[in-house]
Amino acid sequence: MSRRHRWDTDCVMAASTSPPLDLSAALVLAPPTAAEWLVILPVVWCLILGALLVMMRRNVSLHPVIAIVGLAGLVGIDGLLLLEVIRNGPLTMVMGRWLPPFGIAFTADLTGALFALIAALVALAAGVFSIADINDSGRRYGFYPLLMVLMAGVTGAFMTGDVFNLYVWFEVLLISSFGLLVLGSEHEQIDGTVKYGFLNLVATTLFLVATGYLYAVFGTLNMADIARKAEGLRSNAPLMTLAGLYTLAFGMKAAAFPVNFWLPASYHTPRVVVSALFAGLLTKVGIYALIRVMVMLLPVEREELSFVLAIAASLTMIVGVLGALAQSDFRRLLGFLIISGIGSILAGIAVGGPGGIGGAIFYALHSMLVMTALYFASGIAMRLGASASIVTLAGLYRRHVGFAALSLMLCFAVSGLPPFSGFWPKVMLVKAALDIGAWWLAAVLLLAGFLTTIATGRLFLLAYWREQAVAVGETPPLPAATLAPLAALTLLTLVLGLYPEPLLATIQDAAAGLDDPSAYRESVFPGGWPQ
Amino acid sequence: MRSVIFRTVAPFLTGLMMLFSVFVLLRGHNEPGGGFIGGLIAVSALAIYGIAHGVQTVRRAIYFHPMTIAGAGLFAASIAGIVSLAAGVPFMTGLWIYPSLLGVEVPLSTVMLFDTGVYLVVVGAISSIALSLEERGGE
Numbered sequence: 195m196s197r198r199h200r201w202d203t204d205c206v207m208a209a210s211t212s213p214p215l216d217l218s219a220a221l222v223l224a225p226p227t228a229a230e231w232l233v234i235l236p237v238v239w240c241l242i243l244g245a246l247l248v249m250m251r252r253n254v255s256l257h258p259v260i261a262i263v264g265l266a267g268l269v270g271i272d273g274l275l276l277l278e279v280i281r282n283g284p285l286t287m288v289m290g291r292w293l294p295p296f297g298i299a300f301t302a303d304l305t306g307a308l309f310a311l312i313a314a315l316v317a318l319a320a321g322v323f324s325i326a327d328i329n330d331s332g333r334r335y336g337f338y339p340l341l342m343v344l345m346a347g348v349t350g351a352f353m354t355g356d357v358f359n360l361y362v363w364f365e366v367l368l369i370s371s372f373g374l375l376v377l378g379s380e381h382e383q384i385d386g387t388v389k390y391g392f393l394n395l396v397a398t399t400l401f402l403v404a405t406g407y408l409y410a411v412f413g414t415l416n417m418a419d420i421a422r423k424a425e426g427l428r429s430n431a432p433l434m435t436l437a438g439l440y441t442l443a444f445g446m447k448a449a450a451f452p453v454n455f456w457l458p459a460s461y462h463t464p465r466v467v468v469s470a471l472f473a474g475l476l477t478k479v480g481i482y483a484l485i486r487v488m489v490m491l492l493p494v495e496r497e498e499l500s501f502v503l504a505i506a507a508s509l510t511m512i513v514g515v516l517g518a519l520a521q522s523d524f525r526r527l528l529g530f531l532i533i534s535g536i537g538s539i540l541a542g543i544a545v546g547g548p549g550g551i552g553g554a555i556f557y558a559l560h561s562m563l564v565m566t567a568l569y570f571a572s573g574i575a576m577r578l579g580a581s582a583s584i585v586t587l588a589g590l591y592r593r594h595v596g597f598a599a600l601s602l603m604l605c606f607a608v609s610g611l612p613p614f615s616g617f618w619p620k621v622m623l624v625k626a627a628l629d630i631g632a633w634w635l636a637a638v639l640l641l642a643g644f645l646t647t648i649a650t651g652r653l654f655l656l657a658y659w660r661e662q663a664v665a666v667g668e669t670p671p672l673p674a675a676t677l678a679p680l681a682a683l684t685l686l687t688l689v690l691g692l693y694p695e696p697l698l699a700t701i702q703d704a705a706a707g708l709d710d711p712s713a714y715r716e717s718v719f720p721g722g723w724p725q
Numbered sequence: 726m727r728s729v730i731f732r733t734v735a736p737f738l739t740g741l742m743m744l745f746s747v748f749v750l751l752r753g754h755n756e757p758g759g760g761f762i763g764g765l766i767a768v769s770a771l772a773i774y775g776i777a778h779g780v781q782t783v784r785r786a787i788y789f790h791p792m793t794i795a796g797a798g799l800f801a802a803s804i805a806g807i808v809s810l811a812a813g814v815p816f817m818t819g820l821w822i823y824p825s826l827l828g829v830e831v832p833l834s835t836v837m838l839f840d841t842g843v844y845l846v847v848v849g850a851i852s853s854i855a856l857s858l859e860e861r862g863g864e
Binding site: 222225226230231234238241242244245246247248249251287288289290291300336339 | 790792793795796797798799800803804806807810813814815816817818819
């Protein structure tokens, strides 16, 4: 205690003799605006609600209510944030008021805000679906707290402006995803979780290795700072190695060929709502990180790697859709369709330019909505037909016409047929590929779309249209909590397909902002670069 | 394991280690220590008590479920960040108050609240794992 006092008096004496400290060289002195709080609020909101839900162990019956209200609030906050970013450009808040690049910056640009909003919508839909899918024991295992912490991780990953912080949010979402995967503790689920966990930990380790290397090369982890310094370091720093490591790490997270096999091995084992959440969120976080690092931070290296990326994209598309054609389990089939979609997004990243990147972002957002909805459909089909295999499922069309219609719309959407949301990104990607002369990539995109149509057609033919061979009893009634989120997401893809202009304009601005991150940099370093 | 000597010493050892863990937590502001390592010491204390006197005794002694403790810690850490909203400074800025307790000035800060949150998260999460392992392994 006495030493502390001496230290304090030393400081006071030093301060009184030396000239007054210029705090503005180290700290952000301007009070943050309300809009800037919107950058950090979604993450803190999810964490606080998750913590409250963990503490409410006795009242698990209240969990769904709080979680759904909380997720609706998250949609509201993310919506406000997106509006604010559209109006005033990227927003930044630095943690603990330390100036970047030393303070950790949270920066929301159009890309991050768009991903965050769609992720929140998907989570809200999953929250509603879970009322019917998660029973009392699932609630006691902690489904809702894990869901909120997962959303904190996902939103944090979309908002952060610091590469190491991005790694931390990946860990947060990974750990909660482990918890969600083993919910139920069945043998198959543990098997799936081990495969998922092992492969993802390898990818995370690669990500960490790459980040350590990045720090050794750049001496900074702030994204805006890295984007600035990359130009000067390009001649003698091993940036291609960094780009290669990041591509492999994020490619693994996104389930790109040849590191895609963990996804179909694990996504069909957990509860339906958990697979739906993962289909909408997890691989897309990998894609987002790939776009952020390769397009904004290392654009020249992306250009160099574009041929490799294009090959990987083509193989991912074809392997994914061939896998979907061969599967008979409803959810495994959908798992392969996710992989095929990831291939299309990678094709956009490989092509680059506003068309390619815009197409990739649009496709990713579309895929989040549609894949989640399709997993909901698989859950409803399992309820109606009491089977998970499309060989034994039959006659769903007769059992519930409205559900069959919604499913057909989703099949069209995932195949990229008009008038649904999958059509426009496909057009953008094919056009961007043709513009740079990569006709073969455009051909693969179209072929993958055609094969997806066949795969979903086979699904619809077998599970929905085929007459039931044996007579079955009464159709079990469908809870509104399962149909409503399915209908809402399907309606959203229809609206986005019929009236894509506002989203398209925003996505083009987002792609332009990644291509030329000067607005992003200006938001992190408002007074120019630190000395 | 459960010898008379161990069972007699364990409560004293547990009490001492608990006290030491709080000391390490508070010391962590300017010197080596902090919430994480303090929490680990506290969990070791609970584990020793559990090995000596059984898991049920520990569960009764800590009163709250370990996960509730972890949740409270996460809540405290988040609140420590959000206090900045009221003070008009960016998220997670360290804020200090100096109340006078019995004539002694006690510096309290949001940093300390955050570190206490970390301490509780570690105590809750690790003791939850340790207690259930002990429960299944012992019998």
